[in-house]
Amino acid sequence: DQQVKQNSPSLSVQEGRISILNCDYTNSMFDYFLWYKKYPAEGPTFLISISSIKDKNEDGRFTVFLNKSAKHLSLHIVPSQPGDSAVYFCAASGTSGGSNYKLTFGKGTLLTVNP
């Protein structure tokens, strides 16, 4: 049972435009969400996070939006740059009957930003 879903395996955008990566989750106990970026042959790099008490968090060109009622979050990258081309993973954590903050990851979305 996949609790974190990234339904788009890939996304292609033009340099300078907005990239929107989507993520859905099913576990209502999740209350902390993160986005990681991964280049080939490297480990994932933390990008941005959001707690369930917020609906938006911004860091430079990156903004994460959380819609708790829809169990949906999205990552907006504006403007997109060729160096943003990578696989983006959505991750979630929360408690379920005790201390259990392990991260559950989606399968990733490959973003390609074309010059």
Place this chain on the structure above:
Amino acid sequence: KAGVTQTPRYLIKTRGQQVTLSCSPISGHRSVSWYQQTPGQGLQFLFEYFSETQRNKGNFPGRFSGRQFSNSRSEMNVSTLELGDSALYLCASSRVAGRETQYFGPGTRLLVL
């Protein structure tokens, strides 16, 4: 501050063998988590250690085990390797266990022949 380091970076083994992977967390980080990444399954949680104790465990068979030392360094071991164990094994560290951002190492690429 140095990042998370993992050794070795690449490893080739044959079925039935065992393997030990090592992870050194960021200085001051006491929690270490391990993940397996495969093309079909994405990143899957293996286990988490904090202060030498396993706090969480994912849904992997008992062939996968780990430990953490007093200096927070961690090792994971896979015994009786199977072809399906071929994957990228990632280690991540955080200051404490719980609601903390995890920082990943570059991973160990394991190929089982």
